Amino acid sequence: EPEVTQTPSHQVTQMGQEVILRCVPISNHLYFYWYRQILGQKVEFLVSFYNNEISEKSEIFDDQFSVERPDGSNFTLKIRSTKLEDSAMYFCASSLRGQVGNEQFFGPGTRLTVL
Amino acid sequence: AQTVTQSQPEMSVQEAETVTLSCTYDTSENNYYLFWYKQPPSRQMILVIRQEAYKQQNATENRFSVNFQKAAKSFSLKISDSQLGDTAMYFCAFVSEETSGSRLTFGEGTQLTVNP
Numbered sequence A: 001e002p003e004v005t006q007t008p009s010h011q012v013t014q015m016g017q018e019v020i021l022r023c024v025p026i027s028n029h030l031y032f033y034w035y036r037q038i039l040g041q042k043v044e045f046l047v048s049f050y051n052n053e054i055s056e057k058s059e060i061f062d063d064q065f066s067v068e069r070p071d072g073s074n075f076t077l078k079i080r081s082t083k084l085e086d087s088a089m090y091f092c093a094s095s096l097r098g099q100v101g102n103e104q105f106f107g108p109g110t111r112l113t114v115l
Numbered sequence B: 001a002q003t004v005t006q007s008q009p010e011m012s013v014q015e016a017e018t019v020t021l022s023c024t025y026d027t028s029e030n031n032y033y034l035f036w037y038k039q040p041p042s043r044q045m046i047l048v049i050r051q052e053a054y055k056q057q058n059a060t061e062n063r064f065s066v067n068f069q070k071a072a073k074s075f076s077l078k079i080s081d082s083q084l085g086d087t088a089m090y091f092c093a094f095v096s097e098e099t100s101g102s103r104l105t106f107g108e109g110t111q112l113t114v115n116p
Helices: none
Strands: A005-007 A010-013 A019-024 A031-037 A043-050 A053-057 A065-068 A075-079 A088-095 A110-114 B003-005 B010-014 B019-021 B024-026 B033-039 B046-052 B064-069 B074-079 B088-095 B110-115
Touching: A005 A088, A010 A019, A019 A088, A019 A110, A043 A065, A043 A075, A075 A088, B003 B088, B010 B019, B019 B110, B024 B074, B033 B064, B033 B074, B046 B064, B046 B074, B074 B088
Parallel strands: A010 A110, B010 B110
Antiparallel strands: A005 A019, A019 A075, A031 A043, A031 A088, A043 A053, A065 A075, A088 A110, B003 B024, B019 B074, B033 B046, B033 B088, B064 B074, B088 B110
16 A cells, blocks of 8 residues: 655754755655644644645744655655754655545654754 | 644553543534544554544444534544554544645544553
8 A cells, every 4th residue: 555655764963954854755646744743742734735836834834944846756844954943753744635634644754853 | 723632641441342532622613524543653644534524423434433522522533342453642633624724733642552
């Protein structure tokens, strides 16, 4: 069964460094998402992406964050200058359609640790 | 803004028994969807069950069923005949097109342990 994959599984970086988190959505899906979960807190929506542009973003998704679909398979989340509070588990998701109620398929997550 | 609350951080159940996980939500919308996602240890979240708010009938998927009480804004998950493989973190989630587009709003999660 097709799955969303994410790399790396764990990323450690120094504060102020740039990181790129990578996701490979399910191949025929058209809508892509990033969520994050800070340890001990709820999973929070960051951004959704369709047709090579951002569909919506949360207040968390500030200028430090960007997303890109550089080729036909990868979907990336870049954090330009990481802060300690960016330490979290980052989940990528994809869905075939963007209508409300459609199932979002999640990846296993990337644990980002900012030192 | 919508909120989702899961008041049980941890639950445990004996294999073959039934367990109910609680979820409440707050919204002023009439049309929305509710979900239960399961996240096994070191694995991705997978959808367990989905409920459309305009449907009065409670959703069921094999051993999993929900008790959807729209007026009370309650959406509990019942797992019957619990199996060891049901051990996981369970997340309740909400989405409403009117106010949140396709973004999911999650509860805190409930860690369920099924004991042999």
